[in-house]
Amino acid sequence: xxxxxxxxxxxxxxxxxxxxxxxxxxxxxxxxxxxxxxxxxxxxxxxxxxxxxxxxxxxxxxxxxxxxxxxxxxxxxxxxxxxxxxxxxxxxxxxxxxxxxxxxxxxxxxxxxxxxxxxxxxxxxxxxxxxxxxxxxxxxxxxxxxxxxxxxxxxxxxxxxxxxxxxxxxxxxxxxxxxxxxxxxxxxxxxxxxxxxxxxxxxxxxxxxxxxxxxxxxxxxxxxxxxxxxxxxxxx
Amino acid sequence: xxxxxxxxxxxxxxxxxxxxxxxxxxxxxxxxxxxxxxxxxxxxxxxxxxxxxxxxxxxxxxxxxxxxxxxxxxxxxxxxxxxxxxxxxxxxxxxxxxxxxxxxxxxxxxxxxxxxxxxxxxxxxxxxxxxxxxxxxxxxxxxxxxxxxxxxxxxxxxxxxxxxxxxxxxxxxxxxxxxxxxxxxxxxxxxxxxxxxxxxxxxxxxxxxxxxxxxxxxxxxxxxxxxxxxxxxxxxxxxxxxxxxxxxxxxxxxxxxxxxxxxxxxxxxxxxxxxxxxxxxxxxxxxxxxxxxxxxxxxxxxxxxxxxxxxxxxxxxxxxxxxxxxxxxxxxxxxxxxxxxxxxxxxxxxxxxxxxxxxxxxxxxxxxxxxxxxxxxxxxxxxxxxxxxxxxxxxxxxxxxxxxxxxxxxxxxxxxxxxxxxxxxxxxxxxxxxxxxxxxxxxxxxxxxxxxxxxxxxxxxxxxxxxxxxxxxxxxxxxxxxxxxxxxxxxxxxxxxxxxxxxxxxxxxxxxxxxxxxxxxxxxxxxxxxxxxxxxxxxxxxxxxxxxxxxxxxxxxxxxxxxxxxxxxxxxxxxxxxxxxxxx
Numbered sequence: 001x002x003x004x005x006x007x008x009x010x011x012x013x014x015x016x017x018x019x020x021x022x023x024x025x026x027x028x029x030x031x032x033x034x035x036x037x038x039x040x041x042x043x044x045x046x047x048x049x050x051x052x053x054x055x056x057x058x059x060x061x062x063x064x065x066x067x068x069x070x071x072x073x074x075x076x077x078x079x080x081x082x083x084x085x086x087x088x089x090x091x092x093x094x095x096x097x098x099x100x101x102x103x104x105x106x107x108x109x110x111x112x113x114x115x116x117x118x119x120x121x122x123x124x125x126x127x128x129x130x131x132x133x134x135x136x137x138x139x140x141x142x143x144x145x146x147x148x149x150x151x152x153x154x155x156x157x158x159x160x161x162x163x164x165x166x167x168x169x170x171x172x173x174x175x176x177x178x179x180x181x182x183x184x185x186x187x188x189x190x191x192x193x194x195x196x197x198x199x200x201x202x203x204x205x206x207x208x209x210x211x212x213x214x215x216x217x218x219x220x221x222x223x224x225x226x227x228x229x230x231x232x233x234x235x236x
Numbered sequence: 237x238x239x240x241x242x243x244x245x246x247x248x249x250x251x252x253x254x255x256x257x258x259x260x261x262x263x264x265x266x267x268x269x270x271x272x273x274x275x276x277x278x279x280x281x282x283x284x285x286x287x288x289x290x291x292x293x294x295x296x297x298x299x300x301x302x303x304x305x306x307x308x309x310x311x312x313x314x315x316x317x318x319x320x321x322x323x324x325x326x327x328x329x330x331x332x333x334x335x336x337x338x339x340x341x342x343x344x345x346x347x348x349x350x351x352x353x354x355x356x357x358x359x360x361x362x363x364x365x366x367x368x369x370x371x372x373x374x375x376x377x378x379x380x381x382x383x384x385x386x387x388x389x390x391x392x393x394x395x396x397x398x399x400x401x402x403x404x405x406x407x408x409x410x411x412x413x414x415x416x417x418x419x420x421x422x423x424x425x426x427x428x429x430x431x432x433x434x435x436x437x438x439x440x441x442x443x444x445x446x447x448x449x450x451x452x453x454x455x456x457x458x459x460x461x462x463x464x465x466x467x468x469x470x471x472x473x474x475x476x477x478x479x480x481x482x483x484x485x486x487x488x489x490x491x492x493x494x495x496x497x498x499x500x501x502x503x504x505x506x507x508x509x510x511x512x513x514x515x516x517x518x519x520x521x522x523x524x525x526x527x528x529x530x531x532x533x534x535x536x537x538x539x540x541x542x543x544x545x546x547x548x549x550x551x552x553x554x555x556x557x558x559x560x561x562x563x564x565x566x567x568x569x570x571x572x573x574x575x576x577x578x579x580x581x582x583x584x585x586x587x588x589x590x591x592x593x594x595x596x597x598x599x600x601x602x603x604x605x606x607x608x609x610x611x612x613x614x615x616x617x618x619x620x621x622x623x624x625x626x627x628x629x630x631x632x633x634x635x636x637x638x639x640x641x642x643x644x645x646x647x648x649x650x651x652x653x654x655x656x657x658x659x660x661x662x663x664x665x666x667x668x669x670x671x672x673x674x675x676x677x678x679x680x681x682x683x684x685x686x687x688x689x690x691x692x693x694x695x696x697x698x699x700x701x702x703x704x705x706x707x708x709x710x711x712x713x714x715x716x717x718x719x720x721x722x723x724x725x726x727x728x729x730x731x732x733x734x735x736x737x738x739x740x741x742x743x744x745x746x747x748x749x750x751x752x753x754x755x756x757x758x759x760x761x762x763x764x765x766x767x768x769x770x771x772x773x774x775x776x777x778x779x780x781x782x783x784x785x786x787x788x789x790x791x792x793x794x795x796x797x798x799x800x801x802x803x804x805x806x807x808x809x810x811x812x813x814x815x816x817x818x819x820x
Contacts, residue, residue, distance in 0.1 A: 131694065
């Protein structure tokens with residue numbers, strides 16, 4: 001194995017004490033490098049993209065804009081960056097909104113040194129944990145969006161009345177869950193750990209992680225589309 | 237129940253549910269009762285401040301799958317055509333809307349060019365908004381309109397087709413009747429344009445008539461062939477016409493010409509037709525209202541037939557728009573009167589007392605909500621951040637001591653520093669969790685059953701994970717947003733916590749199963765483990781020791797919210813705790 005490359009981390013946190021704590025923790029780790037520290041969402045949105053960090057650690061509650069908005073603005077511009085949200089709230093609503101907006105994981109305060117570093121390495125390695133409550137909300141979200149995506153041809157009809165199915169199938173691929181992903185989600189909803197899911201479905205734990213990551217990606221894509229649709233509707 | 241045009245009577249087994257109310261983007265709790273009778277009673281109104289800028293009500297039509305006529309069967313047999321479904325969802329806010337409001341969709345006509353080998357090489361479409369499009373119940377009573385659009389045959393074009401499609405957007409339902417379809421092909425330099433009258437002879441007469449009969453020259457495309465139908469129009473003389481009866485928000489219908497007509501590149505193709513239509517939306521509708529005057533309103537949503545005939549299936553919700561206390565003139569005036577009254581002693585003392593009392597009540601009611609939100613914020617910002625600091629710092633301290641211990645083992649151990657630092661850190665973390673629970677509990681946004689269950693399962697799962705116990709959750713998919721008072725939430729949460737605590741501390745369990753069941757009257761939460769169990773009678777008896785005080789506590793809390801607690805356990809056989817709480 002080659003020496004692991006350094007993980008480049010940016011921090012967005014309005015509390016100065018926590019800001020210092022985070023940078024202290026990052027600096028104490030050999031495999032992490034802190035490339036920028038920001039106190040407001042505005043700073044983060046304008047100054048993080050050129051840095052292209054590997055991981056962003058972001059507080060959910062920022063004074064000027066919500067962390068959720070900040071994630072929604074940054075995630076599409078930084079497709080290779082993983083975002084970890086830090087929250088005081090255990091509240092599943094907030095957590096889900098954050099994940100749907102484009103985050104890949106979250107940490108509940110207080111963030112201990114070991115937890116933070118573990119989460120950074122985990123999210124970088126693709127092992128993004130998904131709790132049963134979140135899995136349940138993901139299923140509900142896709143089920144709610146399903147009718148529109150699955151209506152054969154309705155959305156993709158324009159001008160091609162003869163062959164509407166190819167485009168419909170394409171849209172469904174991007175936005176709905178594959179049967180295997182659905183199975184994984186259903187087990188997660190019941191409280192299965194990745195290890196238990198892997199045993200139940202006869203696949204490796206890392207494959208479970210891959211499925212979960214793909215589910216997150218689909219969630220991000222479809223949430224963004226929904227957000228855009230909503231803002232467009234709001235504008236007219 | 238109305239007889240529907242075309243002679244079929246609909247009996248759709250469906251209902252309409254008012255799913256969500258958002259005020260300025262934030263969801264508010266909906267009272268449980270949705271029947272018209274309950275909604276007009278004073279108890280079940282959604283309260284909205286008059287300062288709200290946007291009020292959105294989301295209604296959803298739910299269908300009974302068994303009642304749907306063979307959704308995708310071939311249209312060959314006469315029995316395949318069931319009554320149209322009552323899937324058109326519309327709404328009104330009594331006192332604001334004069335009539336039912338629909339969200340009309342669009343209709344599309346296409347001119348399609350092929351290269352002679354059935355490969356599509358070009359098309360032109362005409363989108364028509366279906367608002368007020370003339371349909372009035374039957375073809376004969378409707379107002380028909382003529383539509384025309386033209387397209388030029390592109391290079392390589394050899395033939396042309398036309399088609400008519402419902403709802404290019406998902407979720408629209410309605411009726412589109414089409415008659416007198418004419419396709420004209422003009423070639424520059426050629427004297428006479430060629431006219432194809434595509435609906436002059438549909439080859440259906442007398443006995444052969446049936447909505448699903450096959451008209452000559454036309455074919456059913458689309459995702460549901462029964463949408464494409466044939467009906468009779470009696471003017472100027474009885475003749476069949478093409479109709480699209482779209483009763484399915486997930487599918488669309490299409491009437492397309494069977495034949496294609498020869499063209500050459502550069503030909504000008506004109507498609508003309510008459511139509512009468514109506515359209516609304518099915519499945520899921522969001523009603524939008526702006527600022528409302530203070531007062532009481534009734535929001536209603538109903539299911540209608542595709543053609544707009546009511547089905548009698550309706551839901552309603554009372555909305556009360558109130559003036560927030562800080563805007564209330566009577567309150568300010570009252571405060572003024574109080575000031576004057578305080579000077580003019582003895583004058584109308586009783587009236588002033590009444591006014592004072594009322595002032596206090598109103599003030600209390602509204603201040604409480606603001607106060608709750610403020611406390612939650614303060615707790616989070618001050619106490620939460622401070623505790624976080626303590627936890628993180630002691631965590632660091634512990635690590636420093638650990639390093640020190642490598643060289644000064646004896647002294648460090650003697651002093652027990654490591655231990656104490658660990659305990660401080662753990663307490664801080666525990667306190668932060670408590671603050672989190674309080675912040676959640678006081679937030680008025682969480683006063684609903686679905687939020688509560690979400691939070692409950694979330695904390696149960698974290699608790700089990702931290703304790704290294706396998707957890708299995710069995711939670712219904714769709715939990716209603718029934719209002720749940722803070723008192724009920726708080727007590728239920730503490731009962732479940734206590735039960736989980738027992739599982740971890742006393743049961744020696746490997747697995748815990750948490751189940752939630754909801755019906756109209758109550759929510760039932762079960763916590764079952766595979767641990768060592770205990771003798772329930774002995775534990776609840778007068779000699780019960782302190783260890784079982786928790787059980788008594790759970791019982792008291794259950795009684796406090798009018799609920800019922802059941803504990804089922806025996807030594808060696810695991811424990812099951814079930815709490816049922818009424819939803820009032």
